[in-house]
Amino acid sequence: MNMIQGLLTILLSFWVVLDQQGLVITTWFPIMIALFMGLIMGDMQTAMIIGGTFQLMALGVANIGGSSVPNWGLAALVGIYISLRTTHNLADAKAVALAVGVPVGMLGIQLDVVAKLLNTYVTHAAQRALNQNKFRKMNLIMWLGPVIFGLTTAIPTALVVLFGNGLVKNLLRVVPTWFTNGLSIAGSMLPVVGIAMLLQVMPAKKYLSALLVGFVLAAYLQLPMMGVSLIGLALAYYFFVTHLTTKTVAAEATTTTTTADQGDDWDE
Structure with missing residues (x-):
């Protein structure tokens, strides 16, 4: 069962980015990620509460002009997976999700930049194929763009699924209670920042x-x-x-x- 949940989590991280770059049937909003993760992990209530926390952080944040922003969808996905693998207590689950998810979300900025840099080479390769009237080759090359974006989330998620659970459990054994309580308090304060950012553009x-x-x-x-x-x-x-x-x-x-x-x- 754990293997199936891990595999579905990796596939979800890959699919949502592909969908974001294409049909947009689903969304990369943390609350939507929480819905799917709740179905996969079997704890909808905890998943939705964690997803709602990350969703409030994401309010008012947009990658205008191609800029890179924290990937709060990936943060919610990784945070929910690790927290539900580690504990079933709601307060502890929120603390674990924030401790793991926020750094992963910030890492999403660098991953997005890497994906965009790699896609410049994809675009030039497709342009060369177009100039040579090799339209079939051009179409095949263009598929690499969304795949690169998908790998920027699927690879970190796979690493978390394979190695993150044991690492987090070992950290929680040595981390004092006051630290996890501080993370819970920070998790309650960060949504206020998201709402304040949203009010600035309203x-x-x-x-x-x-x-x-x-x-x-x-x-x-x-x-x-x-x-x-x-x-x-x-x-x-x-x-x-x-x-x-x-x-x-x-x-x-x-x-x-x-x-x-x-x-x-x-x-x-």
Whole structure:
């Protein structure tokens, strides 16, 4: 069973990157990785909690202009696998996932750079085949690009599956409790950083009233997240319809005024 779970984890890490570069049937978001890892490892609750933690870290982070960013999807995948292999206690699992996942996610920056460098050679090789009218060869070469990206995640995942479990268990035997508790506290604080980064790219000042309503509902009325989300959806729909109606009325008024001002040929 452990061998099957490890193999499925490696295949998942390879497939999701291929899909990200192509059809985008699934996504590389940590919460989606957690869904699949929960099915593979048989502990959906712990996997989703860990995935949600990494998802909050990933909010507001985007590789704009081809820049490389931490691979939080890979971090969630590796963190969930190692934590569920090491312990079944939720608090300890979160600490282990953060201790292992965050460095792996940061390593994803270098791996992404390596993949992009290698793909420049793939592009030039495909261009040479195109110039020689060897279209079949060009198509075959272009397949190497997504495969290289897939290997940048599959190889680290394979190393973790083969060697990471025993290494982490040995580390946990010597790591003091206060250190793992500190990691748990850091895991609770890092999502706040992700939300703050997300607010920087959102029109928070324009919709400050909506933010205050959400804060009051969650902090004082203890409304569950689903309830707050539904109220947010209702407000978003109201703002959208109101804005659309206002633009439509303004456009109709402009059209009517223009037609009335033009008159007809008998007025000239």
